[in-house]
Amino acid sequence: MICDEARRSIPLIHYGEIAFDDEEAVHEHLALCAGCRSEFEREHALHRALDERDLDVSPFLLRRSRDLLASAIEAERAHSSARRGWLQGLRALDLRIGFPSFTRPIGAVALIALGFFGARLLPLSSAIGMQAGLLDPSISRVRFVEPGTKGNVQLVVDETRQRVISGRLDDSRIRTLLLSAAMDPSDPGLRVESVEILKNRTESGDVRSALVYALENDTNAGVRLKALEGLKPYASQADVRKALSHVLLADENPGLRAQAIDLLTQNSNQELVVGVLQESMHKEGNGYIRLRCEKALRAMNASVETY
Amino acid sequence: MDEAALIRAAQGGDTAAFEQLVRAYDQSVLRLALNLLRSPEDANDIYQETFLRVYKNLNSFRFDCSFHTWLYRITTNLCLDYLRKRKVRREEPTVLATADGPLDRMDMVPESRAHGDPQRSLLSKELKGRIEKILGELTPRERLVFEMRHYQGMRLRAIGDVLGTSEEAAKNCLFRATQKLRSALGDFL
Numbered sequence: 417m418i419c420d421e422a423r424r425s426i427p428l429i430h431y432g433e434i435a436f437d438d439e440e441a442v443h444e445h446l447a448l449c450a451g452c453r454s455e456f457e458r459e460h461a462l463h464r465a466l467d468e469r470d471l472d473v474s475p476f477l478l479r480r481s482r483d484l485l486a487s488a489i490e491a492e493r494a495h496s497s498a499r500r501g502w503l504q505g506l507r508a509l510d511l512r513i514g515f516p517s518f519t520r521p522i523g524a525v526a527l528i529a530l531g532f533f534g535a536r537l538l539p540l541s542s543a544i545g546m547q548a549g550l551l552d553p554s555i556s557r558v559r560f561v562e563p564g565t566k567g568n569v570q571l572v573v574d575e576t577r578q579r580v581i582s583g584r585l586d587d588s589r590i591r592t593l594l595l596s597a598a599m600d601p602s603d604p605g606l607r608v609e610s611v612e613i614l615k616n617r618t619e620s621g622d623v624r625s626a627l628v629y630a631l632e633n634d635t636n637a638g639v640r641l642k643a644l645e646g647l648k649p650y651a652s653q654a655d656v657r658k659a660l661s662h663v664l665l666a667d668e669n670p671g672l673r674a675q676a677i678d679l680l681t682q683n684s685n686q687e688l689v690v691g692v693l694q695e696s697m698h699k700e701g702n703g704y705i706r707l708r709c710e711k712a713l714r715a716m717n718a719s720v721e722t723y
Numbered sequence: 724m725d726e727a728a729l730i731r732a733a734q735g736g737d738t739a740a741f742e743q744l745v746r747a748y749d750q751s752v753l754r755l756a757l758n759l760l761r762s763p764e765d766a767n768d769i770y771q772e773t774f775l776r777v778y779k780n781l782n783s784f785r786f787d788c789s790f791h792t793w794l795y796r797i798t799t800n801l802c803l804d805y806l807r808k809r810k811v812r813r814e815e816p817t818v819l820a821t822a823d824g825p826l827d828r829m830d831m832v833p834e835s836r837a838h839g840d841p842q843r844s845l846l847s848k849e850l851k852g853r854i855e856k857i858l859g860e861l862t863p864r865e866r867l868v869f870e871m872r873h874y875q876g877m878r879l880r881a882i883g884d885v886l887g888t889s890e891e892a893a894k895n896c897l898f899r900a901t902q903k904l905r906s907a908l909g910d911f912l
Contacts, residue, residue, distance in 0.1 A: 427901040431872055433879050433894065462905055466873060469851055473753045477763050481753060481770045485745065488771060489778055493738075 417445040422452045426459045476637055476668045483604060483636075585617050595626050604636040611639050615646025624650060631659045637669045644675055651679040661692045670702045677705070681712045690718045730790055734781050741781070745774055748791065751875065752798050758874050759802050759866065760809075761855070769805065773798045788884065795877075795885040799867055806863035850908070857907045861900055868893050869900040 422445045428434040429442060446453045583590040591614075598610035611630055617623045623646075630643040644663070650656045663676040673696075680689045693709045697720060700706045713720050724732070724740070726747075732740035749770065756769035776797050784793055858866060867886070871877045872893075877885075883893040 424898065427898055428894065431879075431897070433872075433897075458905055459901070462901065462908060463873075465850055465854060465908065466904075469854055471754070471757050471761075473750055473757060473766075474763075477757075477767065478750060478753060481767050482745075482749065484767070485749075485771055485774050488775055489738075489741075492775065492778060 417441050419445075419449060419452055422446065422449070423455055426452075426456050429456075430459055430463055474668060479635065480637075585613070591617070591620070591623070595622065598626055598630060598639075604639060607634065607636060607639045608642060611642040611646065615642055618646050618650065624656075628655055628659045632662050637672065640667065640669070640672055641675075644672060644679075648679060651682065657688070664692060664696050665699070670705055673700075673702070673705050674708055677708050677712055681715070686716050686718075690716060694719070726790060727786065730781070730784065730786075734784070741778065744777075744790070748794055749774065752794070755795075755798060755870060755875055756802060759870050760805060765805065769798065769801050772801050792881065792884050795871075796887070799871075799885055803863050803867060806866060853908060854904070857904055860907075861903060865896050865900040865903075868896040872897050 422442050425434055425438060425442045429439055434442070446456055581590070581593070585591060585594075594610050594614055597606050598614060600606050600610075607630070611627065614623050615627060618627065627643040627646045631640050631647060634640050634643070640663070644660075647656050647659070651660065657680065660676045660680050664673050664680065667673055667676070677693070677696075680692065690713065693713050697706055697709045697713070700709065710720050724743075726744075729740045729744050733744055752773055753766055753770050756766035757763065760766055760769065773794070777794060784790070858869075861869065864886070868882055871882045871885070872879065879893045879897065880890045883890040886893065
């Protein structure tokens, strides 16, 4: 084997993409050729260096991507079923009547004419009746049907009715609804909006507790960030400090961890913070956050390491 | 339920089956895009577009190839477009200016391997920067083949299938990519 062939095979050996006999031939050549052996070593070093840069997908990124995909697919499904509904209706009509194809333009014109004259000639009351009746969007499903007297029919229907409630944040009913929306597990967007509003009412103990809970437990980083913003003025309180320590040591979002360092160091009893920062230094995988912890510890004249 | 049954169920409108299919492959799609594009936002865009296309076109999947190959064809085509566009438009800086000095956005993404030795860490950072630069200079196809072989562990034959080319062409691409990397990293290796 000549050097050129051997060198061409070196990357393939590292990737296991070479036939057994060919690999044997390369190794025989390497045993005799120092130049190619050095090339082989360099390829090996290249692989080690490349392995260092491999990025892992963070659970946060994965979860966010999955959530967004679920919403996009839901929207797509709703859009396509609406489209399919119309098309199927028209196709069914066409199949049932079975008009020859040349009559379709005539049919289309007839439908337009029917719509036009129908709108002019039908009494207004019947149109209103339609709107208020079965087309009522609050009726989601018919559960029970019973024939009544004199040709009437009784229907039992499920209703899902939306209504608008407005009020001030100091109204306890409004606050209760917002607190419940802030913990709605099915809708992160709703939680973000609710926490955004609640964070301006942190003088209320129940709101603060909800923000502490969200900061420690919400799966969405946007919600946790809003909760943290709301808790900033209370960073010296024991329950908030505990939540901030939890964020620094366990939150997967580096931005939140960085903010937790700021809040823990600016307000709290420094002796209590040192241990948390040292523990964070010990387990933190992100270089920037480690640097921030180190900076904070040095500013407090505390040891960077735990002994 | 095996994969073919899952695909058929998803084609019939079974959303739980579709979700299972997504979950079987979505981490590797996201990882491929993240390693290629080095930006969580761009990787997420590729993820969304890939699986939306899968959702919309699943009925046209006729089992002529494996689902993995079909899915990766969609992903790699999107990534190639992205890389080609990125070549022409100005690169987005990965380093942001913050109150505490420059912050590399990629530091926000966890790395597989971390080490504590500061000297090694410095050298590794410099090497990392050099590797990123060279990878950025590879052609989009070289970049993609290299990524799929080195980081995704895909066989060259499978890469050829995904890219609609031969195993030999994929092999040549990989060879060119590793050659460029080795010669540009000369003093580090």
